[in-house]
Amino acid sequence: MSALGSLTVVGLGPGPDRWLTPEVADVLASATDLVGYGPYLDRIPQSFHRRHGSDNRVELSRARLALDLAVSGRKVALVSGGDPGVFAMASALFEALESGDDPAWAEVPVRVCPGVSAMLAAAARVGAPLGHDFCVLSLSDNLKPWEVVLKRLRLAAEADFVIALYNPISKARPWQLGAALDTLRSMKDPATPVVLARAVGRHDEDITITTLADCDPATADMRTLVLIGSSQTRLLPRKGTDGLGDVWVYTPRSYTAEVP
Amino acid sequence: MSALGSLTVVGLGPGPDRWLTPEVADVLASATDLVGYGPYLDRIPQSFHRRHGSDNRVELSRARLALDLAVSGRKVALVSGGDPGVFAMASALFEALESGDDPAWAEVPVRVCPGVSAMLAAAARVGAPLGHDFCVLSLSDNLKPWEVVLKRLRLAAEADFVIALYNPISKARPWQLGAALDTLRSMKDPATPVVLARAVGRHDEDITITTLADCDPATADMRTLVLIGSSQTRLLPRKGTDGLGDVWVYTPRSYTAEVP
Known part of the structure; x- marks a missing residue:
């Protein structure tokens, strides 16, 4: 039997x-096997790794494969975009471990390395919209009831959180973002700033700054991160030569609104 | 008059x-001036920078200094720990810009570079507690009324978000964390996992995994990030040699609880 490998998310x-x-660069350089969603693996330079790319929406089988490889002695990197702990592979891995389908999995040394998440990168690109209390929701109802999503959106609006939405829309979930925006429109100022940040930092990055009233769900796709302001989120004139538009979006640290 | 400099947060x-x-490393290497909280600047290797360290809780004057330096032609890096957009210097900078106290500030080229935030690093260290919908609050009532904090905590508990608390306690704010925990205890299961992650990744890192019932506010200080689970957050046995205890904390991607 081969020596135990390791698994790093x-x-x-x-x-x-x-x-x-640098931490993740080191892990990738010393890994023997890369497991992840194909387009993420494509971003890692060719090397002597074995690559195990897979389709989207098969996170659990991907986690199981990574554990099997580690049990067989391989040094496995399980790869997410953004941060692995925010709607990504880390939770899928622990779900597989919890299932305990193979008792050998429990012996694998596991480590999780943080990364810059899409919401932080999108926020930096447009200013500082997450500068005050905020919440982060996945809009996918594949793994939770849509009623839970709606309830959380209503409570988030009542709390006057800035709201970051992951997984806003896909071919299989075409209407959810529109329904979410309608719910928020019934509770929030129509002039609330909304940011649609698609593929932040990539060659095909596309950032739209609009309002809750004018936001068109068709502008978003599965690579878009949506940020919806609180009552305090505001725009400032932006001077610059980086082609990123003429406004900053930011939320002040102070909260001066009335408490309802 | 000297040529305009630049300001990068x-x-x-x-x-x-x-x-x-690597992006931030490049900014630091090419900056002429570093502005920030003293202990953060101490983490940057000595070089030919001019250093403008300052005390905590003077974010706005720090932002003004950075703008003044940029107007005078310096290439300024305004330095936060963690991510600059989460309860850090980016919002303070835009507050200064919005005040418009010096019209010259509006001409300064500004850029914000994201970083790994403390909540993501703390989450990775203990597993994947932020793997499902969550919210992020500062517990400081320096810049918002305490009633707003309490209201948001109640709504976050009702929404069954995982909750990340920044600035949980300080010498000037000794009772707020205890009051916040009491509010959450009145609404949530006493067995809910709680993580107190102090100085994550530093030489004096100290991580406590406990429950809502047993959590002692005195265990936290101003360098602690507090994570409070949802109804779905759970513990798993952890095997490993990295001295980080014997349990993982994670929140599954699926939400299977009843909708109240």
Whole structure:
């Protein structure tokens, strides 16, 4: 029987190499096997790794494969975009471990390495919209009832959190973002700033700054991160030569609104 | 009059250099001036920078100094720990810009570079507690009424979000964490996992995994990030040799609880 390998869950950051931490670069350099969603693995330079790319939406089987490889003695990097702990592979890995389907899995040395998450990169790109209390939701109802999503959106609006939405829309979930925006429109100022940040940091990055009233769900796709302001989120004129538009979006540290 | 400089807001990540992005390393290497909280500047190797360290809780004057230096032609890095957009210097900078106290500030080229935030590093260290919908609050009532904090905690508990608390306690704010925990105890299962992650990634890192019932506020200080689970957050046995205890904390991607 071969010696036990290891399993490290890493995040590449949402965009280019300049957001990939030295820690993750080291893990990738010493891994024998890379397991992950194909487009993420494509961002890692060719080397002597064995690559195990897979389709989206098969996170659990990907986690099981990574554990099997580690049991067989391989040094495995399980690869997420962004941060692996935010709607990504780390939870899928622990779900597989909890299932205990193979008792050998429990012996694998596991480590999780943080990364720059898409929400942080999107926020930095447009200013500082997450500068005050905020919440983070996946809009996917594949793994939770849609009623839970709606309830959380209502409570988040009542709390006047800035709201970051992951997985806003896909071909299989075409109406959820529109329904979420309708719910928020019934509770929040129509002039609330909304940011649609698609593929932040990538060559095909596309950032739209709009309002809750004007936000068109068709502008978003599965690579879009949506940020919806609180009552305090505001726009400022932006001077610059980086082609990122003429406004900053930010939320002040102070909260001066009335408490309802 | 000298040529205009520039101002880049950066985050060092919460811990060691292995969490500092290449983008931020480049900014620091080419900056002429570093402005920030003294202990953060101490983490940057000595070089030819001019250093402008300052005490905690003077974010706005720090932002003004950075703008003044940039107007005078310096290439300024305004330094946060963690990510600069999460309860850190980016919002303070935009507050200064919005005040418009010096019209010259509006001409300064500004950029924000994301970093690994303390909550992501703390989460990775203990597993994947942020693997499902969550919210992020500062517990400081320096800049918002305490009633707003309490209201948000109640709504976050009702939404069954995982909760990340920044700035949980300080010498000037000794009772707030205890009051916040009492509020959450009145609404949540006493067995809910709680993580107190102090100085994550630093030489004096100290991580406590406990429950809502047993959590002692005196275990936390101003360098502690507090994570409070949802109804779904759970513990798993942890095997490993890294001295980080014998349990993982994680929140599954699926939400299977009843909708109240």
